[in-house]
Amino acid sequence: xxxxxxxxxxxxxxxxxxxxxxxxxxxxxxxxxxxxxxxxxxxxxxxxxxxxxxxxxxxxxxxxxxxxxxxxxxxxxxxxxxxxxxxxxxxxxxxxxxxxxxxxxxxxxxxxxxxxxxxxxxxxxxxxxxxxxxxxxxxxxxxxxxxxxxxxxxxxxxxxxxxxxxxxxxxxxxxxxxxxxxxxxxxxxxxxxxxxxxxxxxxxxxxxxxxxxxxxxxxxxxxxxxxxxxxxxxxxxxxxxxxxxxxxxxxxxxxxxxxxxxxxxxxxxxxxxxxxxxxxxxxxxxxxxxxxxxxxxxxxxxxxxxxxxxxxxxxxxxxxxxxxxxxxxxxxxxxxxxxxxxxxxxxxxxxxxxxxxxxxxxxxxxxxxxxxxxxxxxxxxxxxxxxxxxxxxxxxxxxxxxxxxxxxxxxxxxxxxxxxxxxxxxxxxxxxxxxxxx
DNA sequence: TCTGGGGTCCTAGGACCC
DNA sequence: TCTGGGGTCCTAGGACCC
Numbered sequence: 001x002x003x004x005x006x007x008x009x010x011x012x013x014x015x016x017x018x019x020x021x022x023x024x025x026x027x028x029x030x031x032x033x034x035x036x037x038x039x040x041x042x043x044x045x046x047x048x049x050x051x052x053x054x055x056x057x058x059x060x061x062x063x064x065x066x067x068x069x070x071x072x073x074x075x076x077x078x079x080x081x082x083x084x085x086x087x088x089x090x091x092x093x094x095x096x097x098x099x100x101x102x103x104x105x106x107x108x109x110x111x112x113x114x115x116x117x118x119x120x121x122x123x124x125x126x127x128x129x130x131x132x133x134x135x136x137x138x139x140x141x142x143x144x145x146x147x148x149x150x151x152x153x154x155x156x157x158x159x160x161x162x163x164x165x166x167x168x169x170x171x172x173x174x175x176x177x178x179x180x181x182x183x184x185x186x187x188x189x190x191x192x193x194x195x196x197x198x199x200x201x202x203x204x205x206x207x208x209x210x211x212x213x214x215x216x217x218x219x220x221x222x223x224x225x226x227x228x229x230x231x232x233x234x235x236x237x238x239x240x241x242x243x244x245x246x247x248x249x250x251x252x253x254x255x256x257x258x259x260x261x262x263x264x265x266x267x268x269x270x271x272x273x274x275x276x277x278x279x280x281x282x283x284x285x286x287x288x289x290x291x292x293x294x295x296x297x298x299x300x301x302x303x304x305x306x307x308x309x310x311x312x313x314x315x316x317x318x319x320x321x322x323x324x325x326x327x328x329x330x331x332x333x334x335x336x337x338x339x340x341x342x343x344x345x346x347x348x349x350x351x352x353x354x355x356x357x358x359x360x361x362x363x364x365x366x367x368x369x370x371x372x373x374x375x376x377x378x379x380x381x382x383x384x385x386x387x388x389x390x391x392x393x394x395x396x397x398x399x400x401x402x403x404x405x406x407x408x409x410x411x412x413x414x415x416x417x418x419x420x421x422x423x424x425x426x427x428x429x430x431x432x433x434x435x436x437x438x
Numbered sequence: 439t440c441t442g443g444g445g446t447c448c449t450a451g452g453a454c455c456c
Numbered sequence: 457t458c459t460g461g462g463g464t465c466c467t468a469g470g471a472c473c474c
Contacts, residue, residue, distance in 0.1 A: 033460035040456090040460070056459030074460095101456050186454050219453085219466065246462055253457080295459060342461090445473080455464080 003137055003163075004235070005107040005118065006144040007090055007125075009083075010132045010152070010160075012103035013041035016082045017072050019130035028069040032057055035250055036073055085129045093121055098235045106141060106235055118161040137163035141233045142226035145183040146174075146201065166229060174202035174227075184223050189216060201227070241348070242279060247272035248342025254293060255338045261290070262325060268343045269324045273317040276345050282313030282354065284347035286320060288327035293339040304331035313349050320345065 009015060013031040018024045028045035032038065039046075039055050049067055051060050057071075064071060083102045090097060096108035118135045125133050134155070136148025143164050150173060151162035164170050180190035182201055192215055198204050204212075205227040213221045222232040247268035255261060265288065276283055287307035292299060306327045314320055324343050 034462095035460055037458075037460050054460085058458040061458090103456080184454065188453060217466065240464095243464080244462095248461065250460070293459090443474105447472085448470090450468090452467080453465090456462090 001139060003109045003113075003139055004141060004144045005109055005113075006100075006136045006138075006141070006148045007086075007105050007107060007121075007133050008136070008148050008152070009086060009103035010134060011041055011043050012083075012131070013072075013074060013079055014043040014046075015131050016075075016079050018043075019082065020078070024070055028067055029072070030060075030064070030069055031072045031074050034074060035252075037250065040074065082129065082131060086125055086131055086133070089125050089128055090121075096235060096237060098237055099239070106144065108235055109137065115161055115163060118163075119159060122160055132160070134160040135162075137161075139166075139229040140226040140231050141235075142183050142223060143229065146177070146181075149177075149181060171202055171205075174205055175200050177201040179204050182223065182227075184219065189220070192216065241350070242281070244344055244346040244348060245272045245275045245279075245283075246342060246344045247275075248289075248340055250340045251338070255341075256334075256336070258329070258332050261328060261332065261338060261341050265324055265328055265341050265343060266321055268341070269321050270317050272343055272345050273315065273320050276348065277315050279348075281348040281350055282315045283320065283345035284310050284313050284349055284353075285345070286310065286323045286327065287344040287346060288324050288331065289342050289344070290328075290331055290336075290338055291340040291342075292336050296337075299337060300335075302333060302336045304333075306331045307344075307346070309347070313354055 014024075014029045017029060017031065024043075026045070027043075028049055028051075029043040030039045030046050030051060031041040033040045036057060039051060039053070039057060039060060042051055042053065046069055049063055049069070051063060051069070057064075063069070079102060086103075087099055087105060090105050090107060094107045094109065094113075098106045100106055115137075118137065122133055122135055125131060134148055134151040136144045136146065136151050138144040138147045147162045147164040150164070151158045151160050154162075164173065178190070178200060179185050179193045179198060180187065182204065185193070185204075193199070193204065196207070196211065196215060198207055204224065207224060209221060209224055212224045216223075225232050249264065249268065251264070255264070273283075285307055287305060289303070289305035291303045292301050294301065294303075308323060308327065310323070314323075320343075328341070
């Protein structure tokens, strides 16, 4: 039976800080989120003080002051570097592994890799990097996660290493774990499960697949199978290509002026595009969004977003800046107190998708067109369902030729890409309504 | 104008994770 | 007063095609 190990660094960000400042050992430490807003990593001592994960810093100030908790802003350069060191040690250990996050990795285990080997690996990582880890072993990712959780919660008894094996032992453990502790089950799904009378991990493991499928969908069914030892979540050795890159920040104090939003947005666009270039990618879509303060229940909320598909892949900050700026102007409304502005560069493509500027004997390629989509958008923006601005009509009223009528070569020369199944279609335009709609 | 099932594509929104 | 940032996947529903 093949098995997986989940190696998870303990209190990773705090542990990283400790490696470089031994005076932090044995005292409560917390690390704050990007904007120093929330607590995102706590040492064991800080957890013992009752400081919750994700708590707003300002809510914990009193406890922090009272107990002399050491507080750090996050330092992702440091954490990334430490992560790479840990991962390289793990990579030496096994043939196949998946770096799941900055502080976790799944390892495919050989038959003879047992608890003893896991303990050795654990102390090796600690010795070489100063980072303590826990290791959970199981047949599937979910089971390895569960085993890891158990190893962490019972560190004295387990020595930070635990394997979950089929049988009574496993079921006893599961009976003591609530569903919300399972990987992939959050607050909402846990509530839904509770409604079905499924409260513990064991209840879930024994649940009726049809029922789970019905109320939690395929995601739920996959989890259920994983709990019973069937692998549904594969190990991904190669990280899949990134789909988008986002950059956003909350403001310390609410912002109302467009100029201020523009300034912040310019910053985010610069960061996001830099990242995209570093990955060797290009964006084919830009989305901009605004948010008011969702915690201020009394204030009017406005969280608009707008995006465009680009005619061609773009990488340059300046180009993206212009596009993002226009989108911001489109969604900006006077009179709101904005808390956040952000940009999302999407539809990322690599070099292979770049179209050469010159093709077909020097005729420049035009962007891909999809008339139906464009028509759909125009209608959605300007008309309503009952009164579309543009409708598919009888042939010959107002025609956009896509194919055929001897114009195939012309179409090709323009570089229009045909989707299979595309045909000539006719559209009628309600010009007066279009004019009215602006 | 009505009839119908099997597909795809797109978007918005929900849920989750670290 | 202050309450993160960055991702992924899935679903539902509409429009459209054949």
